[in-house]
Structures are given as C-alpha cells and as structure tokens.
Amino acid sequence: MQHLKNxxxxxxxxxxxxxxxxxxxxxxxxxxxxxxxVLTDVNTSKHCFPILRERLKDxxxxxxxxxxxxxxxxxNLETANNIWEQLTEAGADRKAILINLxxxxxxxxxxxxxxxxxxxxxxxxxxxxxxGMVDAALGGKCGIDFLNYKNLLGVFQQPTSILIDPAxxxxxxxxxxxxxxxxxxxxxxxxxxxxxxxxxxxxxxxxLNTNAIHRSVKFKLGxxxxxxxxxxxxxxxxxxxxxxxxxxxxxLGKGKPLRHGSAVAAGILCESILSKELLxxxxxxxxxxxxxxxxxxxxxxxxxxxxxSILDFMIQDKKNRExxxxxxxxxxxxxxxxxxxxxxxxxxxxxxxxxDC
Amino acid sequence: MQHLKNxxxxxxxxxxxxxxxxxxxxxxxxxxxxxxxVLTDVNTSKHCFPILRERLKDxxxxxxxxxxxxxxxxxNLETANNIWEQLTEAGADRKAILINLxxxxxxxxxxxxxxxxxxxxxxxxxxxxxxGMVDAALGGKCGIDFLNYKNLLGVFQQPTSILIDPAxxxxxxxxxxxxxxxxxxxxxxxxxxxxxxxxxxxxxxxxLNTNAIHRSVKFKLGxxxxxxxxxxxxxxxxxxxxxxxxxxxxxLGKGKPLRHGSAVAAGILCESILSKELLxxxxxxxxxxxxxxxxxxxxxxxxxxxxxSILDFMIQDKKNRExxxxxxxxxxxxxxxxxxxxxxxxxxxxxxxxxDC
Numbered sequence: 001m002q003h004l005k006n007x008x009x010x011x012x013x014x015x016x017x018x019x020x021x022x023x024x025x026x027x028x029x030x031x032x033x034x035x036x037x038v039l040t041d042v043n044t045s046k047h048c049f050p051i052l053r054e055r056l057k058d059x060x061x062x063x064x065x066x067x068x069x070x071x072x073x074x075x076n077l078e079t080a081n082n083i084w085e086q087l088t089e090a091g092a093d094r095k096a097i098l099i100n101l102x103x104x105x106x107x108x109x110x111x112x113x114x115x116x117x118x119x120x121x122x123x124x125x126x127x128x129x130x131x132g133m134v135d136a137a138l139g140g141k142c143g144i145d146f147l148n149y150k151n152l153l154g155v156f157q158q159p160t161s162i163l164i165d166p167a168x169x170x171x172x173x174x175x176x177x178x179x180x181x182x183x184x185x186x187x188x189x190x191x192x193x194x195x196x197x198x199x200x201x202x203x204x205x206x207x208l209n210t211n212a213i214h215r216s217v218k219f220k221l222g223x224x225x226x227x228x229x230x231x232x233x234x235x236x237x238x239x240x241x242x243x244x245x246x247x248x249x250x251x252l253g254k255g256k257p258l259r260h261g262s263a264v265a266a267g268i269l270c271e272s273i274l275s276k277e278l279l280x281x282x283x284x285x286x287x288x289x290x291x292x293x294x295x296x297x298x299x300x301x302x303x304x305x306x307x308x309s310i311l312d313f314m315i316q317d318k319k320n321r322e323x324x325x326x327x328x329x330x331x332x333x334x335x336x337x338x339x340x341x342x343x344x345x346x347x348x349x350x351x352x353x354x355x356d357c
Numbered sequence: 358m359q360h361l362k363n364x365x366x367x368x369x370x371x372x373x374x375x376x377x378x379x380x381x382x383x384x385x386x387x388x389x390x391x392x393x394x395v396l397t398d399v400n401t402s403k404h405c406f407p408i409l410r411e412r413l414k415d416x417x418x419x420x421x422x423x424x425x426x427x428x429x430x431x432x433n434l435e436t437a438n439n440i441w442e443q444l445t446e447a448g449a450d451r452k453a454i455l456i457n458l459x460x461x462x463x464x465x466x467x468x469x470x471x472x473x474x475x476x477x478x479x480x481x482x483x484x485x486x487x488x489g490m491v492d493a494a495l496g497g498k499c500g501i502d503f504l505n506y507k508n509l510l511g512v513f514q515q516p517t518s519i520l521i522d523p524a525x526x527x528x529x530x531x532x533x534x535x536x537x538x539x540x541x542x543x544x545x546x547x548x549x550x551x552x553x554x555x556x557x558x559x560x561x562x563x564x565l566n567t568n569a570i571h572r573s574v575k576f577k578l579g580x581x582x583x584x585x586x587x588x589x590x591x592x593x594x595x596x597x598x599x600x601x602x603x604x605x606x607x608x609l610g611k612g613k614p615l616r617h618g619s620a621v622a623a624g625i626l627c628e629s630i631l632s633k634e635l636l637x638x639x640x641x642x643x644x645x646x647x648x649x650x651x652x653x654x655x656x657x658x659x660x661x662x663x664x665x666s667i668l669d670f671m672i673q674d675k676k677n678r679e680x681x682x683x684x685x686x687x688x689x690x691x692x693x694x695x696x697x698x699x700x701x702x703x704x705x706x707x708x709x710x711x712x713d714c
Binding site (some may be wrong): 116152 | 377434441442445448468472474475476477479498503504506508509510511512513601666673
C-alpha cells in the first residue's frame with residue numbers, strides 16, 4: 001500500500017461491518033509493516049489493549065504498547081514529545097505503523113505524532129469512545145492544544161484505516177457516552193432530521209445503538225470526504241463548536257477540563273439562540289433544542305464575569321479571519337449556513353441567555 | 358488561491374526569472390492575505406530583511422518580522438515552539454502567510470511551523486543561501502532535528518511559492534557558498550555529466566554563476582515533481598547523505614555543528630568509495646570525485662574510534678528499513694541506483710578510507 005496523500009480516504013478504509021477485524025488483519029498483512037505500535041492512555045491500556053491484543057493475536061508482528069496519561073489536559077506538546085521519543089528509542093522507521101487506541105485525545109495526538117514523525121508514518125484509528133467513533137477519529141483532523149487553545153497545532157492527515165467496533169463502548173462510563181452523543185445530536189441538527197425526531201422523541205438515550213452510530217459515522221464521512229480541507233461544507237460540522245471550543249478552552253485554562261461533549265452541548269444551545277436571533281430558526285425549534293440540551297446535559301457554571309475571557313478564546317479560534325467571528329448557524333433543524341459573521345454583542349447575549357436559562 | 362494539497366507544486370510557483378519580484382507582488386495581491394509574517398534568523402534579519410522590505414514596499418500589508426537564532430543547532434522543537442508562540446500572540450489566522458527568508462534552517466523550520474499551525478497556513482520560501490536555493494527550499498521537505506537526529510520530525514508540504522534571487526548570495530561568506538555548492542556537485546554526479554565536466558575542469562568555483570544555479574534548481578525540481586513523496590527516483594537525491602547526515606548528526610551531538618555541505622562532501626567521498634566497491638563505479642571516476650572533494654572541502658577530523666557512533670546515527674536514518682542500511686550509489690558519474698543494501702563492515706571500511714586519505 002502506498003503512502004497516502006493527506007486528503008484521500010476511500011470507503012474501503014472504514015471498517016464498520018461485522019468482519020471488520022478480519023479485514024484489518026488482511027490489511028496489516030498487505031502493508032509491509034516493520035513494527036506495530038499501539039498508542040494508549042492509562043485507561044485504554046488497561047481496558048481496551050487486552051481486547052485488541054486478543055483480536056490481533058494472529059498478526060505476525062508483536063504489538064509494542066505506548067502509554068500516555070489520559071485527558072485533554074495532556075493533549076499537548078509535552079506529551080507529543082514523549083511519544084516521538086518513545087518511537088525514536090524503539091527504532092520506529094518509515095514502515096512502522098501506529099495504531100491509535102482510545103478516544104479523541106488519543107486519535108488527535110497520535111495522528112499528529114505519526115504525521116510528523118520522519119515526515120509521516122501510517123496510522124490506524126481504533127476509537128474506543130463514542131466521541132471518537134462518531135467524530136474525532138474520522139475526517140483526518142489531527143492535532144494538539146497549545147497555549148490553552150484547542151487544536152492550535154495540527155495537520156490534516158487521513159489514517160490508513162479506521163476500525164469502529166461498538167464493543168469498546170462497554171468499557172465506558174455513562175458520562176462518556178453522553179459526551180459522544182452530543183456530536184450525534186449535532187449531526188442530526190445540521191442535516192438528519194429523521195435522526196433528530198428519534199432523539200427528541202425519547203426520554204433518554206434509547207435511540208443510541210449500533211445502527212445510530214453507523215448512521216452518524218456515515219453522515220460525517222459523507223461531508224468530510226467531499227470537503228476534506230474544510231473549504232466549504234465541512235464547516236457545517238463546526239455548529240456548536242465556535243462557542244463550545246471557547247468554553248472548553250476557558251475551563252482548560254482554569255485547570256478544570258470539561259468533557260468535549262459537555263462544552264459542545266452548551267455551544268449548541270448558545271448557537272441555536274444566535275440562529276434564532278440572526279437567521280430564521282423558529283422559536284419552536286430553538287426551544288426544542290434548548291429543552292433537549294438542558295434535559296440531558298448538566299448546565300455549566302460559568303458566570304457573566306467570565307464572558308469576556310470566553311470571547312477572547314473565540315477570537316483566537318482557527319475558523320475566524322482577521323478577528324471577525326464566523327459562525328455556522330441553523331436556518332432550521334436540518335438546514336445549516338456557514339461563514340456567518342456575528343457581532344461580539346450578539347455572542348455575549350447568547351451566553352447571558354445560557355447563564356439565565 | 359486554494360490551500361494546496363501537500364504534494365503538488367507547479368512550475369508557475371517557482372519564481373526564477375528577472376521579473377520574479379513583480380510576480381511575487383501579484384501573487385500576494387491575489388492571495389487574500391490577513392497578515393504577512395517574515396521568518397528570519399539574526400543574520401538574515403540584518404542583511405536580507407532590509408532587501409526584502411525594499412522589494413515589497415508596495416505590498417499593502419506590513420511585514421511582521423519574526424527572528425530566531427541562526428544555525429542548525431537551533432533547528433529544534435524549542436525554536437519551533439517559540440515561532441508557534443509568536444504567531445499565536447500576533448493573532449495569525451488561517452489566512453496568514455509566512456515568508457521564510459533564510460537558508461536551509463529557516464526554510465526547514467519555517468515550513469514545518471507553518472504546516473502545523475492551525476492545520477497549515479501558506480508559506481513562501483525565499484532562500485538566501487546557496488544551499489537553500491539549490492536544495493533546502495525546494496521539494497517540500499520541512500522539518501526539525503530531534504534528539505540529535507537530523508530532520509526526525511517533519512512533513513512533506515509544498516510552499517505556495519519559491520523565489521530564488523541570487524542577489525542574496527552577496528550577503529554570504531565564501532564558506533557558505535562552498536557549502537551550498539556541495540549539493541550542486543551532488544546534482545551533477547547523480548545526473549548531469551555536462552555540469553560535472555564544467556566543475557571538474559576548473560580550478561575553483563568559477564563555474565558557479567546564475568545559470569548554474571538555475572540549472573541545479575531545475576534539476577532538483579525535475580526529480581521532486583515526479584516523485585514528491587520519495588517513493589523512488591527522489592531517493593537519488595540522497596546520494597552522499599546517508600553517511601553525510603550521520604556525520605552531521607555526530608558533530609551536532611558533540612556540540613560542534615558542521616555546515617551541511619561539509620558533511621555532504623565527506624558523504625559523497627565515502628559513498629563513492631562504496632560505489633566503487635559494491636557497484637561498477639570505475640576506479641578513474643572514483644578517484645576524480647575523491648580528488649575533487651579533497652581539493653575543495655576541508656577534511657573532517659573524526660577518528661576511527663568515532664566510527665561506531667557515526668554508524669549508530671545511520672541506523673536511525675529515516676531512509677532505512679528494519680535496521681538494514683539502504684544506500685544510493687553511483688554506477689558511473691551521472692547514473693545512480695537506489696535501495697542498495699550495504700553491510701556495516703563495508704561502511705566502516707569506507708569511513709576508514711576517508712580517515713586515511
């Protein structure tokens with residue numbers, strides 16, 4: 001298999017079906033692998049690595065496990081440095097492969113490290129969190145946080161393969177599942193009204209099953225494959241994330257990291273308010289979204305005094321140009337518009353609304 | 358202008374002709390630039406930045422100068438970190454452009470920093486050293502040294518444009534020119550016998566003029582454009598570099614960095630010996646090359662006791678697979694073969710020959 005260009009990803013590389021492990025096994029046999037590394041964090045090392053080792057027990061190469069600390073607060077240059085060192089010391093060459101076994105932090109940092117080690121070695125994402133499966137592991141965005149800004153350093157680089165096995169979800173706490181579900185809610189809101197009806201029609205997360213996961217995976221890939229470098233339609237996936245990322249960075253800066261999904265849920269609520277104020281999102285739909293988020297996600301406790309700090313993080317967001325704040329907003333549930341410039345005052349009011357609701 | 362895929366580079370992006378500054382001016386006007394950064398080192402900041410500022414005085418954006426220390430020993434993660442910080446603090450967004458104004462260190466590290474900042478901002482290389490013009494600034498290899506290994510971290514990413522103006526060479530010392538000329542000698546040896554005849558027929562570097570530079574630039578681009586990711590023919594450009602890089606890393610590790618060209622010249626000599634021993638390079642041509650290198654490049658003073666350390670660096674070289682040492686060797690002057698596996702004993706003997714000659 002040739003080294004891939006950084007923006008190509010074909011369907012055959014997404015391993016979703018029942019025979020996915022057999023297909024991965026075949027892939028590895030074709031790939032001329034020199035050494036096979038597995039990046040884990042302290043949690044996936046304990047709970048997921050044994051499963052992987054069992055699944056890959058017939059692969060001829062032994063698995064070399066690398067381990068980092070868990071959590072977004074470790075998705076930084078220091079940890080990347082540590083992984084680069086481990087690869088170097090283990091003599092990883094250009095034919096080495098890195099399997100990223102974990103949630104979004106692992107696939108983000110592992111993809112970045114692999115893409116920059118010896119000008120790029122191949123990597124395979126095996127997401128073990130729901131957030132990883134439906135979002136972080138897909139689409140080729142890799143990176144690390146820097147100076148408390150989310151994903152400030154990174155590249156676009158597609159993994160050689162992505163294997164999604166919902167069996168790993170049994171290793172997770174309920175809060176982790178809810179965090180990942182926030183991205184599925186986002187996918188529904190920006191383009192899958194049927195999925196939204198299902199979600200909104202149920203009391204809890206009964207809708208969340210293997211079919212719903214595969215549907216969400218395919219929805220995201222449908223967008224990222226058409227626009228890998230985020231020139232246009234891929235921007236729609238940032239719905240809820242302009243404010244969401246800023247809130248997440250704000251808490252990270254205070255040394256109290258949030259789950260990504262918690263921040264995104266708050267971002268979805270605030271950006272729905274903006275959609276109602278600035279586009280034609282109906283009051284009814286906006287209220288539906290607001291009620292859904294407040295029902296399922298614990299309200300964050302930032303105060304009015306924190307709003308200006310949150311705004312500062314937003315101004316530094318990658319998706320802005322020349323200091324103007326660009327948003328993705330809903331015209332209606334299922335219909336989205338991007339590159340909407342929003343004034344600071346409107347953002348402040350949306351955040352105030354969140355605090356007061 | 359769209360963000361480029363990392364492996365594409367068209368001729369129109371190479372600015373070589375007399376009207377090159379006017380063309381760069383036009384390019385910048387088309388490019389929707391938010392902020393224009395110029396990466397310099399302490400030398401190019403003083404000697405080259407004033408020339409650039411004068412040449413670009415009619416560009417509407419002001420130039421924001423960034424400055425790092427000069428020398429290969431600063432082409433590391435600490436310096437990259439420093440540049441990322443400067444870009445962040447200056448509010449560089451995705452539409453910012455980084456002009457790399459300097460030698461190979463600047464274009465290598467600047468390209469790496471730009472390629473990884475916010476998942477990639479555009480950069481323009483304006484090499485000011487001969488080494489930069491005929492080699493480092495061309496071909497899309499960017500990177501930094503890590504744990505004393507040359508270019509261990511990096512990516513393949515093409516600059517948006519490369520401007521080559523030999524006028525900058527007036528700012529250089531003779532030793533710097535000689536260093537860059539080593540890559541021109543390599544280009545001649547691996548594929549341009551006419552150029553080699555010219556070089557070898559003269560007492561000094563009289564052959565080194567603008568035409569010779571342009572010829573060398575086009576020779577390298579002819580190879581890298583056909584094989585950007587170094588799957589095959591691009592490997593030929595590594596002639597002299599397997600041993601050369603190891604020698605360079607060895608001296609860097611001792612805190613006595615060499616000029617890249619000095620290490621490459623020694624590498625060319627040693628790998629010509631290997632070419633004679635292992636391929637059919639004639640004794641006559643090998644002796645020609647050896648005499649040429651010894652006439653123009655000061656012999657390095659490493660000893661027999663250093664050979665095993667130099668070999669260790671070679672084993673970690675990016676171009677090797679599973680610990681086997683892969684070389685590019687000459688069949689004859691102008692004809693090259695790559696992926697030749699060489700035994701450690703043969704390499705040791707070539708290094709011994711160098712020490713004794």
